[in-house]
Amino acid sequence: MKENKNLLLHICCAPDASIPVPDLLAEGWNVKGFFYGSNIHPFEEYKKRLEALKILINHTGIDCEILEYNPDEWLEKIRGLEDEPEGGRRCEKCFELQLEAGACCAKKSGLKIENFCTTLTISPHKNVNLINYLGEKISNLYNITWLNKIWRKNNGFLRSIRASKELGLYRQNYCGCIFSKRDL
Numbered sequence: 628m629k630e631n632k633n634l635l636l637h638i639c640c641a642p643d644a645s646i647p648v649p650d651l652l653a654e655g656w657n658v659k660g661f662f663y664g665s666n667i668h669p670f671e672e673y674k675k676r677l678e679a680l681k682i683l684i685n686h687t688g689i690d691c692e693i694l695e696y697n698p699d700e701w702l703e704k705i706r707g708l709e710d711e712p713e714g715g716r717r718c719e720k721c722f723e724l725q726l727e728a729g730a731c732c733a734k735k736s737g738l739k740i741e742n743f744c745t746t747l748t749i750s751p752h753k754n755v756n757l758i759n760y761l762g763e764k765i766s767n768l769y770n771i772t773w774l775n776k777i778w779r780k781n782n783g784f785l786r787s788i789r790a791s792k793e794l795g796l797y798r799q800n801y802c803g804c805i806f807s808k809r810d811l
């Protein structure tokens with residue numbers, strides 16, 4: 628067992644968190660969630676995803692920090708990368724922004740959070756090595772420990788579909804930003 632059991636979990640969306648949250652709780656972690664959300668377009672879609680997240684929070688009993696919705700700021704930060712294909716440099720920047728915001732929140736919250744992880748690696752569409760590389764890099768900058776998980780292992784993604792269905796969670800059909808919706 629680890630001495631420092633507090634863990635901040637970056638939650639990209641409720642369906643993707645439906646396996647990581649209970650699994651981490653079962654491992655004995657004291658899980659605090661973190662939701663960025665400003666990459667999501669349009670606002671109606673953001674609201675649907677936030678509602679799903681609230682269902683998951685209520686179901687699992689975890690505490691979760693929800694950042695202010697600020698899509699203009701997100702758009703400003705990925706400026707110049709609008710025409711990148713999904714999985715390209717825009718997504719790398721987006722992962723970085725989300726994880727950096729999480730690490731920053733862990734430090735600012737005043738809570739004793741020593742460990743950090745993300746739900747992003749449950750997706751079969753995402754570059755899990757890149758995500759874990761970025762997570763480790765950012766965690767080092769903030770002097771916290773990165774938990775290197777690949778949630779899609781052991782049928783993680785399929786299990787998340789089933790768990791989301793059981794909880795009645797809204798499941799989106801695009802990653803989140805205006806460009807991923809455009810490229811459907």
Ligand code: SF4
Binds near residue numbers: 667718803
């Ligand atoms: S496709 Fe997804 S990961 Fe890539 S920039 Fe858009 S919201 Fe972010």
